Amino acid sequence: MLDIAANQRSYIETCSVTAEKDCRLPVELIRRLAGEGLFAVTIGERYGGLELPALDSIKVLEQLAYADASVGWCGMIFCTTAHLGSFLPEAWGEKIFGVTGQAGTYDCPLAVGAAAPMGRGQVVDGGIRVSGRWPWGSGSHHANWICGGTVVEEKGELIRNPGGDPTVHVMFFEKSQVTLHDNWNPSGLRGTGSVDFEVKDQLVPEGRWTMLGTSRRQIDSPLFRFPFFGYFAAAVAAIPLGIARRAVDDFDALARGKIPSAKQNTLSKSSITQLEFGRAESLVEAAHTYLYCKVDEVWKMVSNGEKISLEEKRQLRLAAAQSTIMCADAVDLLYKAAGGTALQGDCSLQKHFRDIHAATQHRMVSPELLRLSAAARLTDDATVAQL
Numbered sequence: 001m002l003d004i005a006a007n008q009r010s011y012i013e014t015c016s017v018t019a020e021k022d023c024r025l026p027v028e029l030i031r032r033l034a035g036e037g038l039f040a041v042t043i044g045e046r047y048g049g050l051e052l053p054a055l056d057s058i059k060v061l062e063q064l065a066y067a068d069a070s071v072g073w074c075g076m077i078f079c080t081t082a083h084l085g086s087f088l089p090e091a092w093g094e095k096i097f098g099v100t101g102q103a104g105t106y107d108c109p110l111a112v113g114a115a116a117p118m119g120r121g122q123v124v125d126g127g128i129r130v131s132g133r134w135p136w137g138s139g140s141h142h143a144n145w146i147c148g149g150t151v152v153e154e155k156g157e158l159i160r161n162p163g164g165d166p167t168v169h170v171m172f173f174e175k176s177q178v179t180l181h182d183n184w185n186p187s188g189l190r191g192t193g194s195v196d197f198e199v200k201d202q203l204v205p206e207g208r209w210t211m212l213g214t215s216r217r218q219i220d221s222p223l224f225r226f227p228f229f230g231y232f233a234a235a236v237a238a239i240p241l242g243i244a245r246r247a248v249d250d251f252d253a254l255a256r257g258k259i260p261s262a263k264q265n266t267l268s269k270s271s272i273t274q275l276e277f278g279r280a281e282s283l284v285e286a287a288h289t290y291l292y293c294k295v296d297e298v299w300k301m302v303s304n305g306e307k308i309s310l311e312e313k314r315q316l317r318l319a320a321a322q323s324t325i326m327c328a329d330a331v332d333l334l335y336k337a338a339g340g341t342a343l344q345g346d347c348s349l350q351k352h353f354r355d356i357h358a359a360t361q362h363r364m365v366s367p368e369l370l371r372l373s374a375a376a377r378l379t380d381d382a383t384v385a386q387l
Contacts, residue, residue, distance in 0.1 A: 001052060004036050005063040012067040019070055019191030020351075023184050029071070030110075030142040037106040038064070039078040040099050044086060044219045048099030049108075054226050055295050058238045065242025069355035070191030072239045074112075074139035077192075080232045081111040081147065084170065086217050086224040087210035093218060096145050096172060096208075112139040113147030115212065117168045119199070121152040123159075127205040128152055130171055133181075133198040140180055141193050147172045148199070149212075161214055163385075168212040177202040188351075188358030213385055225302040227313050229386050233320035233364040234295050240359050241291065244284045244327035247352040251277065251334040254349070258341060267339075276337040283330040287323035294319035310376060313387040317373045324365040331356045 015029045033039065041057040043049020052060075057079055065072025085097050100107045119132025134148045151166040152159045161167045181196040217224050255268035255277070267273050294316050301308060335342045335353045342349040363369070375382035 009067040024193030034108040042079040042082045061238040062242040065239040087215040111145040112143040115149040117149040119150030123154040137197040138192040138194040188354035222303045230316035236364040237320040240327035280330040280333040283326045287326040291323040
């Protein structure tokens with residue numbers, strides 16, 4: 001799959017300008033990538049998916065982000081939502097994520113959504129009736145299914161988890177039940193189409209939801225024993241890795257060809273430039289090694305049937321958050337080192353700068369998760385449900 005992702009780079013890049021202008025990825029591009037199986041990497045084998053090892057799927061996402069950050073981001077959303085789908089009852093898992101195909105192509109369903117509990121639900125005969133509006137609907141224009149976090153009332157009382165907090169139900173809506181709002185016009189990750197999505201008084205049939213921290217996995221295999229929030233965070237962090245690795249390569253090419261004003265030699269021969277480039281490249285390599293090492297450690301444990309402790313979950317979150325910070329710092333160094341050239345619209349470094357600073361805003365890799373992960377070690381009363 002990694003080679004397939006790499007081979008799509010040229011086509012992805014030809015679609016990038018259109019995606020930036022339209023604030024969404026072209027339909028033809030998503031269909032092509034889905035047909036190659038690139039979004040089936042975290043769908044269970046029992047549903048016809050590829051069910052790749054965790055690190056292999058994260059490498060695919062990094063490679064897609066190397067070609068274009070928005071493509072990698074939407075791929076990350078498709079793949080993490082499919083991973084969450086392993087909590088669904090088997091009948092719904094098959095209906096939502098069932099992959100078919102022939103002659104080497106994949107008919108791969110796509111699901112997206114937001115787990116933040118912005119929806120309100122009421123238990124009724126046959127299921128739960130839901131209304132709500134969620135931001136950050138990345139990839140929604142291309143999805144067959146869209147899910148949203150919801151708190152639910154039954155007989156006038158909120159359904160709560162054993163800790164006393166409202167249970168977040170992640171509801172899976174058919175695309176036809178959802179209204180997409182045209183309100184995405186950001187500086188970075190423009191092609192993700194991360195619009196608001198809304199449902200009004202829509203029925204979700206019995207069982208077409210998961211309950212965060214409460215539902216049990218319905219597929220017992222290493223990929224789905226891998227902690228969901230840890231996988232989610234690592235997958236998000238793969239996008240800054242891809243952006244930063246591409247920025248390093250693009251800066252290399254730029255520095256070899258640019259002769260700064262009033263200078264005789266190329267930018268690449270400047271000792272200051274060499275220092276800043278060395279700092280940036282080492283940050284990216286360190287981030288890459290740190291994240292991949294921690295993912296691989298946990299993968300070996302789940303493959304051997306070992307229980308994942310809070311400490312392993314904590315280490316995963318530290319690696320995802322810190323690797324993202326290092327990648328953003330590296331891109332900042334390269335952007336500044338490129339000088340005025342980086343300001344121009346035809347310089348890829350300005351896009352990398354915009355994209356990576358959009359990616360850093362995701363909660364899964366935010367500095368808040370560094371703090372929370374540290375608090376889980378330093379105190380006895382830290383909130384650890386999302387580690």
